[in-house]
Amino acid sequence: xxxxxxxxxxxxxxxxxxxxxxxxxxxxxxxxxxxxxxxxxxxxxxxxxxxxxxxxxxxxxxxxxxxxxxxxxxxxxxxxxxxxxxxxxxxxxxxxxxxxxxxxxxxxxxxxxxxxxxxxxxxxxxxxxxxxxxxxxxxxxxxxxxxxxxxxxxxxxxxxxxxxxxxxxxxxxxxxxxxxxxxxxxxxxxxxxxxxxxxxxxxxxxxxxxx
Amino acid sequence: xxxxxxxxxxxxxxxxxxxxxxxxxxxxxxxxxxxxxxxxxxxxxxxxxxxxxxxxxxxxxxxxxxxxxxxxxxxxxxxxxxxxxxxxxxxxxxxxxxxxxxxxxxxxxxxxxxxxxxxxxxxxxxxxxxxxxxxxxxxxxxxxxxxxxxxxxxxxxxxxxxxxxxxxxxxxxxxxxxxxxxxxxxxxxxxxxxxxxxxxxxxxxxxxxxx
Numbered sequence: 001x002x003x004x005x006x007x008x009x010x011x012x013x014x015x016x017x018x019x020x021x022x023x024x025x026x027x028x029x030x031x032x033x034x035x036x037x038x039x040x041x042x043x044x045x046x047x048x049x050x051x052x053x054x055x056x057x058x059x060x061x062x063x064x065x066x067x068x069x070x071x072x073x074x075x076x077x078x079x080x081x082x083x084x085x086x087x088x089x090x091x092x093x094x095x096x097x098x099x100x101x102x103x104x105x106x107x108x109x110x111x112x113x114x115x116x117x118x119x120x121x122x123x124x125x126x127x128x129x130x131x132x133x134x135x136x137x138x139x140x141x142x143x144x145x146x147x148x149x150x151x152x153x154x155x156x157x158x159x160x161x162x163x164x165x166x167x168x169x170x171x172x173x174x175x176x177x178x179x180x181x182x183x184x185x186x187x188x189x190x191x192x193x194x195x196x197x198x199x200x201x202x203x204x205x206x207x208x209x210x211x
Numbered sequence: 212x213x214x215x216x217x218x219x220x221x222x223x224x225x226x227x228x229x230x231x232x233x234x235x236x237x238x239x240x241x242x243x244x245x246x247x248x249x250x251x252x253x254x255x256x257x258x259x260x261x262x263x264x265x266x267x268x269x270x271x272x273x274x275x276x277x278x279x280x281x282x283x284x285x286x287x288x289x290x291x292x293x294x295x296x297x298x299x300x301x302x303x304x305x306x307x308x309x310x311x312x313x314x315x316x317x318x319x320x321x322x323x324x325x326x327x328x329x330x331x332x333x334x335x336x337x338x339x340x341x342x343x344x345x346x347x348x349x350x351x352x353x354x355x356x357x358x359x360x361x362x363x364x365x366x367x368x369x370x371x372x373x374x375x376x377x378x379x380x381x382x383x384x385x386x387x388x389x390x391x392x393x394x395x396x397x398x399x400x401x402x403x404x405x406x407x408x409x410x411x412x413x414x415x416x417x418x419x420x421x422x
Contacts, residue, residue: 038255188397
């Protein structure tokens with residue numbers, strides 16, 4: 001068998017791969033943060049950060065003074081990883097324990113957004129992802145805030161999803177054992193909002209109270 | 212000010228750093244997976260994987276045939292990142308939106324566990340982390356399963372936590388605006404276990420039914 005040299009194709013378990021846009025986008029849209037890995041002086045570094053997908057790119061932001069942002073805005077290669085955990089997979093043997101997950105890995109390099117209006121749009125998409133429907137409700141973003149913040153875009157051209165679903169795959173001879181096997185689903189959810197001390201009698205806006 | 216060259220000390224927001232063992236361990240013990248970043252041919256790669264902390268090391272496992280495992284078992288530098296999201300921080304301005312999180316970053320290189328009994332112990336810790344109390348209930352791990360699996364340890368000597376807690380930090384002049392501000396707590400929980408089709412009338416064991 002020819003050696004697999006495509007970094008997007010795992011050496012094993014290729015059946016868990018999915019490069020369809022639909023799958024990749026749905027994972028990216030559900031995840032609240034990604035982990036960005038890069039190389040500095042030959043060594044690996046990784047930083048978790050919020051992000052948003054819009055069309056065929058993802059966008060992140062950060063302070064213009066951030067060491068991390070200043071490294072990757074140069075356009076060096078990055079590897080961006082997103083993981084959602086769906087269930088612990090409980091088999092009859094420790095060996096077949098697993099997790100159900102949906103992950104995306106992508107290779108890209110940053111494209112710095114210089115246009116002010118485009119930056120504002122990226123911040124709008126980011127804000128509305130973290131808190132859907134909130135952008136129009138907030139105090140308007142000031143020019144100096146836009147200037148203090150870097151926005152970077154990354155192409156999704158080199159992105160692939162990897163996932164596991166379903167029940168444990170026990171050894172045939174273990175299926176008769178009197179051992180319970182199945183999955184423990186995991187759920188991440190937003191709880192009721194908690195107001196800060198300055199919110200007083202301000203009603204919770206509809207985009208935060210609706211579920 | 213002298214240039215900060217310690218990779219564990221962030222260039223900004225140093226107040227969010229915490230290198231105490233107690234904080235680092237509690238984050239590692241709560242997280243179900245870590246993201247391991249490494250460099251191959253000068254480029255960054257990242258893989259999410261299950262892990263367990265035991266005393267002052269973390270342990271991962273993988274197939275002896277895994278390309279990823281074979282790369283990092285050589286002892287090349289890795290950066291391991293763990294992130295827990297606690298809340299979305301909703302400010303009066305988009306600029307002050309944030310997230311409450313607890314993260315750990317550590318720099319290390321793999322130490323391959325060659326001793327069979329030590330490997331078994333690492334698998335026991337891993338299994339009991341994913342499904343607490345399960346190791347003694349399961350079909351015993353076979354020697355060939357131990358042989359097919361690589362166990363790697365990483366020192367926590369170069370680990371640090373970074374975290375944000377609390378309410379939004381709005382600009383003073385925004386505090387009087389009629390805009391709701393606060394946090395939306397996030398919760399990740401285990402739901403009721405779901406049996407596979409071979410579990411029949413086998414009762415759910417106590418370590419899975421207890422809460």
